[in-house]
Amino acid sequence: MSGRLAFLYPEIALFVATCVVMVLGLSRTLKARKASAWVAGLGLVAAGVLAMASTPRMGQASCPISGFVYHDGLTPAMGQVVLAEMVPYVKVMIAGIGLLLLLTMAGTVDREDEARIAAGQAVFDPLRSNRAEFYAFVLFSLTGLMLTASADDLIWLFLALELTSLPTYIMVAISTARNRSREAAVKYFFLGALGAAIFLYGFALMYGGTGHTNLNAIAQHFREHGVSTLSMAGVLLAVFGLCFKIAAVPMHFYTPDVYEGAAPQVSGFLAFVPKTAGFVALLLIVGAVGWEYAGHSAGVTSLFAGDGMEPVKHAAGGRQLPELLRLTLWVIAALTMTVGNVLALLQSSVKRVLAYSSIAHSGYMLVGLIAGPVGSTFTTNGVSAILFYLAAYGVMNTGAFAVLAALERGRDAEGHVGEAESFDDLRGLCASRPMLGWVLVVCSLSLLGLPPLLGFFGKLPLFSVGIAAGEIPLVIVLGLNSAIAAYYYLRLAFTPLLDAKDEGSAAIQAAPFKGRAVAAALSAAGVLVLSLAGGWLMTKAAHAGAYYPSAPVKAESAPISDEPAPLPNDVHE
Amino acid sequence: MLDGLAHMLVTLGDGGALSSGIARAAAGADLIKLVPAITLGATAMCGVFAAMKVKSKLPAWFSVASLAACFGVVLAVFLGHDGTPRVAHAFDWINFSWTISENRASVTHDLVSNFAFYVDSLTLLWMLFVTGLAALIALYASEYMSHDVGAGYCRFFAAFNLFVFSMSCLVMGDNLLLTFLGWEGVGLCSYLLIGYYYTKDSAVAAGKKAFIMNRIGDLGFVLGLMSTYVAFGTLEYDRLFDLIGRGVDGAGQPITGTWVVQVIPFLFAIGAFGKSAQIFFYVWLPDAMEGPTPVSALIHAATMVTAGVFLIARLYPLFAADDAKLALSFVAWSGALTALWAATIEMAIFDIKRVMGYSTISQLGFMFAGLGLLTPTGAAYHTFTHAFFKATLFLGVGAVMHGFGGQLDLRRLSGVAWMRGFGLVGVAMLIGSINLSGVPGTAGFFSKDMILAQGFTTPGTTIWGAQAVGWILLVTAGMTAYYTFRTYFRVYVGPKEFTPGEDAHAHDDHHGHGHKEDFDPTTAEFDPHPPGAPMKVAIGLGMALTLLAAIPYFMGGHAARGEHAAPGGWVGGMVAHSSAAYNTPHEGFSFLGLTSHAAMYFISAGVGAVGLLIAAYLHGPKGWQGLWIGNRTEAATSRADALVPLLGRVVTFARNKWYVDEIYDFLIVKPLWVLSHVLYFIDQWVVDGLVNLFGAAPGMTGKAIRPTQNGELHGYAAWMAGGLAVVLLVVILVAT
Amino acid sequence: MLLAALILIPLLFGVLIAFAPDGRARTLAGLGTTLPLLLGAYVATTFDWTTGERMQLGPMEPAAWMKPLGITLSLGVDSVALLLVLLTLLLGPICVAASATAITTRVRTYYAWLLVLQAAMTGVFCARDLIVFYICFEFTLIPMFVLISLWGSTNRKKAAIKFFLFTFTGSVIALAGLVYVAWYATTTSGGKFAGWTFDIGVLESAARTMSAKQQAFVLLALMAGFAVKVPLFPVHTWLPLAHTEAPTAGSVILAGVLLKLGTYALYRFVLPFVPLAVVEYAPLIALLSIVGILYGGLVCWVQTDVKKLVAYSSVAHLGFCILGMFALNNTGLTGSILYMINHGLSTGALFLLIGMVYERHHTRSMKELGGLAKRMPVWATFMVFFVMASVGLPGLNGFVSEFLCLLGAFQASSAWGSGVWHSLGVQKGATPGDLGPWFAAVAGTGMIVAAMYLLIMVGRVVWGKLVLPHGHGADNHGHGHDVPAADSHATESTGGLPPDLTKREILTLLPLAALCLALGLYPKPVLMALQGPVSRTVSMYDEMLRNPRPGPAVEKSAAAERGAP
């Protein structure tokens, strides 16, 4: 039993931290309330360390921190083995970028209350104070994310996904005092629920098709019996439902409105956390289906081959996804990239531009998903390309949103604090706020994929993996799209650097919360450091992407058999 | 290679000191390297003078001294020359080699063209009169250009020296590429010198026109040059002549009858015509008269225009290698037609300087006809004599123009020779005219006669229609005599009368005072400004040389060294020992028992006399000056005016130079202008349009998709459901 | 490590300038460019020119920069790359000196970006690793974008964005091609090269084994990227716009070096990587370049803006360069590489001269300027000198390379006696190939067109009556009034500069003039230096062109489905 628990130490640590944070939130003294942020941070750090130290690995691996060598490798009973190495990498990434996001969250909800309490107009009322709750929501969402990573069962996956997204609905609702975040919350919640329902139904059909909810068992079943139509329908529905999480095309509609409505730091959070959850879940499900099917070179006929009900079989030496899944993903990826970039060209609000750019980046990552692990090296393994790109995107995007969060305009009509909205607010930022301005320049050029910066090193493996998998047209679409993206990223990068500040607009000041500027600086530093010395992260991603398609399902002593545990009073006639 | 460079640098400064070295025994061909060195040094010095804003005539004296030194060097080399061509190597230029392995054997190919000088008698012949005349004209120009001493002066002499440098490279080049360097160099200098009065738009346009027309010819030259390289694998004359001598190309295949001997000579002929202003390319020469007269005298009369003749003479073995002699026939015919064409124009126009320009074109036609009719000696000798008498004529015209404030219209000048200080000019013009029209006994007569006679001796089989060419030339000789003496009788003799030209006072707007409007030419207080001492000396020398040019005809060439006296005297000897040697066919028809040459003496003299008398009758003044048959009393009118209505449109056509300029403009310049406008339109709208379309495509698709993002929750849900439905449909499709 | 120093010094100075006070920016920039020039000179002396083809001066064991991606920080130059590096280093200080008085606003940013651009360009030529090349190749875009959009003239924003997007799209497609080659090299060679590598030497030998169809696709991708940079005919429309809007120094660098990135990339990547496809499509590319020559030339004729005229002339001139390169023989290739250097010198100088007039009269339209020889004799002399250099007057550098390119195209044809190769004594001057006399003849007319439009420009601007723009600072509007000769000494406001060239300006022009003359009169050392790398490339092509193509029946159609080697 202790084997399975080893997976959960990070989540447990995080959960404990959440509880402590919520309790601290209720204390009367301001200092204790302020401490809740630090405790949250501590929790995340602990989770990160534990993830690195304790998560069981496939091979014999020594823990980088303590040098402690793990006992014998992972067994299917303990956790999913198809993409086992991914788990520690994802959790450490979540912890790292979660810290960055946490830094930006300071003062999102409790700014007026604390101000009034500090000014003595109001007395602290534990019932009404929601600072700690906000941190709790953040930590709950991150715990959900970590749980998604270590999921090895459909049920676990469903719960983890729900745990990740429910807190985000609330965070969006309470992120700013204005109506816009209420509207964003409405759209996000209802469409989110619809998305959840869809992928739940997908899970149900997958269970129906295979008879198991355990991912290893499902993988084993697909390997032996092939993917029957029912399970294919289930997989497609699941993929569609998860498209909502990563904001892929048919499900992307909520993204611009929600990112614009919510506060910049919450949008930054939304740009990373659900996207990572979505991609991890996709990797798990598509990993279960496997990349060993007859290549699409066998022509589209294989799509409609057979008398329908006959399952699509594994092909010896096959390197692609089942044709139907590959085509669906291909269409989704191409549309996502194009729609994301094309609509971003027209936006005047910075947050909407970043929203569409996050859609586009999901499209780029889908290329890695379609190509899958063609080889084992970093340049020919789609999974590692995605994992590296997620980390890179997380750092770049958080930097951009942190800059927006760190800026604000004077109080508008209803007395609410105005945000830095349009491009005109950013004019001459490098002159007025050099540090923030340059962070925005670095992050947007990196998002553009300009060579010396991190974004390019994220896109390069996607190029090479796409070519290695023979998806040349998709790579060309990827190339053209990053060229289209160049237009609005250039605008984003060079409005602060080049355009002179026009005196007309209201003065842009820095938000009183130092944490946001620190987060921006950290992420820019991250981009620069990773683009110069990203090699180690790439090696980590390469290991994390290790794909074990036919891991031996060892007959373990206490098999999680699929027939019900015999009931005590079961009598066999 | 480095020592060659050092050697050139050493001689840079001491142009003058060298003259003492002439007496030294000829140091062989290496001495010839001094000529380009000195001229390049002089150009640099003029540049320095310009930078130092020298206000005196120093650049002029420096140029005259250095050009004289060059003449001395050439003379020294000539004296020491024993007839065998030798190469003087200065330094490597475009010279690299590479090895290519062809089926196991590695063959080294190379492209060798160095700054080296091929000295044979043809080169020396040409260099003699080029450097000689250059020194003479530099002396003349020192005074002619005196009124804009200062920056302009230095610029003039810098270009002058650069011209002589380029001409020397052209003539003495040991490979076709160096010749081409000289070729374009002289084109550049003619561009700079024609456009010397750069404030006059007509001068700038003329310069541009000259350079571009030359460039068109140069394209022919370059293509010929490249074909030679491809055919023979080399550009150097000595290796080239050796291969042609053996009748094989670079790869050892025989070349007779192949494209090598048919196409390449044509290309070089086109190049030659471009430079020497022949049949289709002559339009730039009359406009080149915009430049100052010394320029016209040197470049557009004596030296540059003969470059074409020199090129064909130099590559004569190639031209002659073709049995059918197609290229030579083409050269002969184009020469004859050009001569005739130019002659017709000269008879009609009034500008005495342009008359001289057209006469140069016509005489060049003679020279090319000579080359075409297999008498390189005749052509060379005619070039030799023509250089001198045409230079003298131009110097005379220059003195008149200088004296009368730019007046060049023969209807406004008369009796110039009798005016104070213009006596020498009158005599010079007389001598020049009798040479040009081929009055017997003069050098011009002998040289022209060799070509005319050859027309009737070369059998029609070798050169297609040789007789017809001969007849055309004969008629042209007559017309030449007429138009030469037409100007002489109208301008230099007869009653003294003149009206100064329009830039009488302003001389040149350098002085920047006195607008043109307030000077009206009729005020009589303007007195003609006679040529000064340097001009007089130059004209005198020119006159002397013209007269002396007849002597080489009789010198018998290198008879002294035991070879049989080649026909054409000294020049014949020189040509015989050079690459242009060719045993010209001798037996022609015999007329009244005389050989063709002897007969031609009388026939051409007769034709010349006829032309002279007609000119005297139509244009000659009253009394002895008009040979008692003319009756002109004043400058403006003459008997010829009566002929105009008879000839009707022909005269107006001729006077407007047969509208050739307009035809070119209409056929080539206008369509190109329209084409480029169309291309620019295409570039802006079609090519750029397409690019912008690609640029705007994402934006447009964005606008198309944008309505889906209308903010309504249900809209979004509908789209999501739509997507779901599509997927389920596909699954069902697969299932059944 | 010298090469790394050449790249890092300008980069460091660039960063230093960004933080230094405004006043010292120019001195630091001067230092940041002259230091690498001196170092470059030293590098040139230590470089062993005789074995020019060997990659030298790179770090002994290239440090792996990003091992999983297979990127190694390997630098190295052969004689071609070193010559282009020297050209870049030479233009650096000249640009800094030229923009002393031109740039008055945001001086620090200007010089910082200028130096970063300098570093990136040097990096391109020194890179021995595909991705290091690509990084520097892309990174030249940002500084140029900033230079154009901040210090350009009227519609600089549009020009800058068009410049960036046009080149960026092309180079992204080129990246796809390069990664395809890298993938092909590592996977199909049975992992012979320990995992992924982007090293150019390794890829070169592997890429040749690609099938003809694969090579055709890779050629298409690479051409899409690099033809945009060289402006080859159909994709050249960004150049005139970028040039007219760029500041003087920007134009000099754009014409002097940035265009050479394209041609260098063609030489370094297209020729060695996809020989079969190059042989097959050489006539098409040569045709495009000839169209470029004539089209560019004729369009120059109707321009009224001097800078746009010189920009279109660059399109025409680089047409020659590409024609020479795709003649695939020794003369052509040597000529085309020499052309890159010569064009950089002469056109760079022309832009300097135009910039000097612009500083004084704030107009570039030929309607408003005329007869400047009267007021600016020194400027006029330089102008005529450099116009003659770019027209290709023998004796100056333009001619040497133009002639070699033409000769290369002329002789590269099987028309010179097909079937003659097999005998040992091949026609001395001819080489196998698919171009021929007609290509050279039509391109030759380009020489005439070049003379036409450049002389017309000189005729209007330098010679003729003195015409100066109306008021000072009025950008190209209306007509220029005809300055009566009398008051030519009137102190026309010339932007605070003396009417004719100052000593500084002459100093910027003199080295270029000296080089033009030296390369024109004595190009032998450069020519011999180029023989190493050129003959290595050409011997490969010569081998391929020489053996008869399969399917003797129909020459052309056989070429279409040429089997995999």
Added chain:
Amino acid sequence: MIGLTSLAQAAYPEPMAGATLAHYLAVSAIMFVLGLIGFLTRRNLIIMFLCTELMFQAAGIALVAFGRYHLNFHGQTFVVFILTVAAAEAAMALALIVLLFRRKESLDARSWEDLKG
């Protein structure tokens, strides 16, 4: 006493005999589609939320049916978790709807449409 397992195999008492897996799936599919259509057509926020709940339960039915088909309890364990999650969502949904109602005094989804473009 009939063992639970025998219930699984033996034929159902007469009235239930005809109900095979397909029937349950049909019911579940119909409920899912109804929920979807309800979500799209109804304007009232609460009704829309109920429609999503309907879709959740549809999944539940499918799971139970499959559980029965595959004779294992994974399906039903899944349903239990679905119920808990649906409950959590319901709580959150109502809290959100109260928040929205207090703002806009109306439950109509069309009142929340100012973020667009």
